[in-house]
Amino acid sequence: MKDIRTLLQTIREEKPLIHHITNFVTMNFLANGVLAAGGSPMMAHSEEEAEEAVAASAALVLNIGTIDPSWLRGMIAAGKKAKEQNIPVVLDPVGVGLSRLRSETVRQLIEEVRPDLICGNAAELSYLYEGNWSGKGVDGELDGTSAQLAQLAARKFNTAVAITGEQDYVSDGSQTIAITGGHEMLAYVTGTGCFSSSMIALFLAKGLETECSIVERAAAALTMLGLAAERAIETANGPGTFQVHLLDALFNLKSEELTTASRWSEM
Amino acid sequence: MKDIRTLLQTIREEKPLIHHITNFVTMNFLANGVLAAGGSPMMAHSEEEAEEAVAASAALVLNIGTIDPSWLRGMIAAGKKAKEQNIPVVLDPVGVGLSRLRSETVRQLIEEVRPDLICGNAAELSYLYEGNWSGKGVDGELDGTSAQLAQLAARKFNTAVAITGEQDYVSDGSQTIAITGGHEMLAYVTGTGCFSSSMIALFLAKGLETECSIVERAAAALTMLGLAAERAIETANGPGTFQVHLLDALFNLKSEELTTASRWSEM
Amino acid sequence: MKDIRTLLQTIREEKPLIHHITNFVTMNFLANGVLAAGGSPMMAHSEEEAEEAVAASAALVLNIGTIDPSWLRGMIAAGKKAKEQNIPVVLDPVGVGLSRLRSETVRQLIEEVRPDLICGNAAELSYLYEGNWSGKGVDGELDGTSAQLAQLAARKFNTAVAITGEQDYVSDGSQTIAITGGHEMLAYVTGTGCFSSSMIALFLAKGLETECSIVERAAAALTMLGLAAERAIETANGPGTFQVHLLDALFNLKSEELTTASRWSEM
Structure with a gap:
């Protein structure tokens, strides 16, 4: 297992620019979350500037939460440019x-883009893999086999997968x-799923020196989010204060506190 | 008067999916508010998926806050589908x-849609009813006749009305x-008016077993919001903390605390 | 130096309507900030209602954060109407x-619009003035010459400039x-730059009686924001609580506390 503490330290020094073409609902939270964790967020969806925006970035998040055909055009243009320039998607x-x-759309x-990582819940990945859609609330039920699902989906789509x-x-x-x-309160704040993707993009950013694999980098991102959630819940009285304290916890989390011990198991 | 406490309990068990085609400004707040109160929010505006999104939902909110012609097309398509399937709008x-x-647009x-309920302030409903527009700040002045306005507008548009x-x-x-x-601080947080509509949609959701009428269900939603506001103000230092504590209060409010006593009067 | 305390008092009495055609990321924060400071916010981007929306307003903010060609059309229409009616842009x-x-776009x-004031960071104004773009993080470096840059850019574009x-x-x-x-934590909350423009628009609103010049009015707006940030940081534990407490501080700041002493220097 590699040293993910150094990786976080590097992120905080480099402040990589994480470009998003994402949904209207959670944009503000993602931008504040990326800032709190140590990166620089950018949101710009127009096809007309897709290539220039990507060229200035260190990673790209494509999120279809409020997709419509005009935004898809921007996503395709940005995604292709990113892959050309070895910018993780x-x-x-x-x-x-x-x-x-x-x-x-997916x-x-x-x-056309060939993303480096697909991040979703078990219902979404299961649909992608099997074509069956069981919708909201399915996460819990599938949890026993999510490890296998992640593995199979990664092979099928020839990309990394986070569930x-x-x-x-x-x-x-x-x-x-x-x-x-992490903590179950994450389910009562809109955008914490979307934010997992932003955190992963931050940890995959181009140009960060690290010996970690892509899987380890993505796992480090989710570890940081889980750890921040555990701290946030300590002082929260509900989902309102939890969200606010989550941003504080991401900001205050020291890189030496980011540890895999008793959190990671390789399967 | 019917038992609105059981209604809230049912909502929390069923977590109905409340679909929104709404404005850019308050989307995030509405999603977090619906989650905190006990429902599941969804936002999707594209005409291309309007019918499928509605078919998965238990209620639909149409809010014209940042309307433009392309979003109106999605609203019409979603609204018609909802009415076809007896999903409240x-x-x-x-x-x-x-x-x-x-x-x-309205x-x-x-x-074309024939909504089940129209929710707005006195200025908006007065304009709809009479065609006169006196704009911002008019709520207070009209308050004496709002009961009558609600009644007359409901008859004119053959729908329920909330003011x-x-x-x-x-x-x-x-x-x-x-x-x-409620509390006057609600006027210093953007989207609390929009959120009244989301709360009402949550309480009108299709499939909830209740003996309450549509008027009683909508009144229960507004009662819950008012009660949460009163709790939030106790620990708030201004509109920033008030908004955050409002989400906490919605989440923490127990169904047995939701009472009509000394809050409702039938007219 | 004029009395900016009376100006803030007048704003709170008049609650001027500040119209925005702005970006998706920070809309909600800008609306809540304008409310907290004492104004009324409005957001409406559609070209179809641009002129009517402006006609109801006391100032207009145009922000290109998530620009695309359709929004530009709304901005041009709204901007031209504003200038026709002597509404500051x-x-x-x-x-x-x-x-x-x-x-x-800029x-x-x-x-075509001839804005009354351009508000940005040093990198943005430097690009506008010189056509060189050095991108993110450049503010600090240019700070020694920002006074001169503001002056030169104001002359070049025949408008006021805030950096x-x-x-x-x-x-x-x-x-x-x-x-x-102010406080460096402002850099860890998305939209505090955008909010500077909203605050300035609030202080420039048409119809406010004041003997202050446009430069003094804009400086008063930035003074209020800085003062609120200093109060917010006292009780903040990170960027999450800081943003929330900033809204509280704007709301609670008394007009008699708004002073130029030891904050302003004329150059």
Whole structure:
């Protein structure tokens, strides 16, 4: 297991620019979260500036939460440019099974952009892998097999996969890490799932010196988020204060506190 | 008067999915508010997925706060599908008298969708009813006649009407309830008006077993919001902490605390 | 130096309506900030209602943070109408050097709308003035010459200019004020730059009786924001609580506390 504390320290020094084409609902939270964790956020969706925005960035998040056809064009243009320049792309297939628009959008993004990592909950990854959609609330039920799902989906799509839930899993098809931590209050704040993708993009940012694999980097991101959630809940009285304290905890978390001990298990 | 405590308990068990086509400004707050109160929020505006998104939902909110013609198309498609499937539709005619675009949008939504409830402030409902627009700040002045306005507008548009202000009123033209409670600090947080519509949609959600009428369900939603506001203000130092504590209070409010006593008067 | 305390008092009495065509990321924060400071916010971007929305307003903010061509059309229409009616226009050229879309948008807005004030950081104003783009993080480095940059840019574009950073500068080409205050935590909350423009628009609102010049009014706005930030940091534990307490501080700040003493220096 590699030293993820140095990785966080490097992120805080470099403040990598994390570009997002994401949904309207959680944009503000993602921007504040990336800032608190140590990066620089950017949001710009217009096809007209897609290539220039990507060229200035160290990672790209594509999130389909409030997708429509005009935003998809910006995503494709930005995604292709990112891959050309070896800038990591994280795809968040929010609610992929809800509609043909969403499943078709994700199919097109996977084929044309070839993201480096797909991050979603078990329902979303299961739909992507099997084509069955069981919708909201399914995370818990599938948790026993999420490790296998992450592994199989990673092989099928030839990309890394992160599945978030009570326990998180990251796999590239051969290396698979299970991460414990976090708190159930995360489910009562909108955008904490989206924010997992932003955190992963921050830890995958181009140009960071590290010996960690992509799976370890993504697992480090989710570990940091889980640890911050555990601290936030200590002083929270509900989901309102929890969200605010989560930003404080991300900001105050020292890199030496980011440890894999008793949190990671390789499978 | 029916038992609204059981209604809230049922909502928390069922966690109904409340679909929104709403404005950019308050989306995040509405999503967090619905989660805190006990429901599941969804936001998706694209005409391409309007019908599928509605089919997965238990209620639909249409809010014209940052309307433009492309979003109106999604609203019409979603609204028609909802009515087809007996999914309740709440219309929030934000700033309807500001422009021809808005008044024309609302006219079209009322005619083509036939919402189950229209929720706005006295200025908005007065404009809808009479065609006169006196704009911001008018709530207070009209408060004496808001009960009558709710009743007349409900009859004119053949729908339930909720008028929010210092005192709230809900009417379906025959049954009319006045609700006291809340706090003036609500006026210093953007989106608390929009959130009234989301709360009402949550309490009107399809599939909830209850003996309450639509007027009583909407009144229960506004009662819960008022009660949460009163708790939030106790620990708030201004509008920033008030908003955060409001989410906490919605989350922590026990269903047995939701009472109509000394809060409701039938008129 | 004029009495800026009376100006704030007048704002709180009049509650001027500040219209925004701005970015998706920070809209909610700007609306809550304007409310907390004492104004009424409005956001509406559609070209179809641009003129009517402006006609109801006392100031207009144009912010290109998430610009695309359809929003630019609304900005041009709203901006022209504002100038026709002597409603002050504040332009925030967010990330102007990032792309051709942005630099072309700003060029067009300056030429066709002729804003009353341009508010940005040193990197943005430097790009506008010199056409060189050095991007993120440049504020600090340029700070020594920001006073001069504000002055030169004001003359070049025949408008007032505000440059925000560790120290803020406002100039109309002849009168130049440097403002100290604020806190570095402002850089860890998304939208505090955008909010500077909203605050300035609030203090420039049409119809406020004051003997202050435009430069003094803008400087008063930035003084209030800095003072609120200093109070917010006292009780904050990180960027999450800081943002929330900033809204509280804006709301609680008494007009008699707004002083230029030891904060302003004319240059």
